[in-house]
Amino acid sequence: MYLKEFEIRWSDIDANRHLANSAYLNFMSHTRMSFLMELGLDQASLAKEQIGPVVFYEHLYYFKEVFPGKPIKVSMEITGMSEDGKFFEFQHNFYTHKGENFAHCEMMGAWMDLKTRKLTALTNDFLFTFSGAEKAKVFRVLTKEDTRKFSKDPKDLEV
Template sequence: MYKKQFEIRWSDVDANGHLANSAYTNFMSHARMSFFGEHGFSMPEIRKYNVGPVVFYEHMYYFKESFIGAPITVTIEVSGLSEDGMLFMFKHDFYNENGDNLAYCEMQGAWIDLKARKLTALPKPLLSLAEKFPKSEDFKILTKADTRKHGVQPKPLSVQTI
């Protein structure tokens, strides 16, 4: 399990004085990029291959409040990866200094070719690194069907909804 520690800043709290939902997203993103960097996927390295990560969804569950100045720890477990490395899934947990679980998030994403602007398999050197990621106990091989598990599809905007 990968861990990254943060301190809640003034800009991380909302009108209620507790950690804002957008801050959870920012902390997860920062933790993921640190995780990637420490596993050979630094920004300069992935740019060599012209790929970048994209998020499909982040599904959050909130359990306890946290406030400005409090230290928090964000954990990451890799819970899914497709055979070609295109798709990935992470579990994130947020903990306070007492070890209380503040929130949980399941996140799914993929790699995109930055020129073609389309999803792409990882190049072999990156795939071999990704296959070595530490994995969760419930790790699974992802398929494209897993990207539609919630049944959400794009829908056109109708004139009536404008």
């Protein structure tokens, strides 16, 4: 499990004076990018290959309020990846300075070719690196069908 510590800043607080929902997203994004950078998938290497990560969804579950004054930690685990590395799934947990879990998130994303603006598999080097990273106990191999939880056809959404 990858873990990153954060200070709750004034700009991370909302009108209720607790951690704002947008701050959760920013902390998770920063944690993911720090993890990728440590794997060697930094901005320079991503720019060289002309690929970037895209988020399909982030399902966030809040358990308890958190306030400024004490650091928090955000974890990240790889819970799924397609065989070609195109699709990935991560989970995040948020912890107080005492180690109490106050939020959980499940997210799914993919890699995008920045020239064609279409989803793409990872290069062999990136796939080797990403595949070698530690996986969560609940890790699963993803398929394209795993990314299609909801239909795009409006008549399928009728009540």
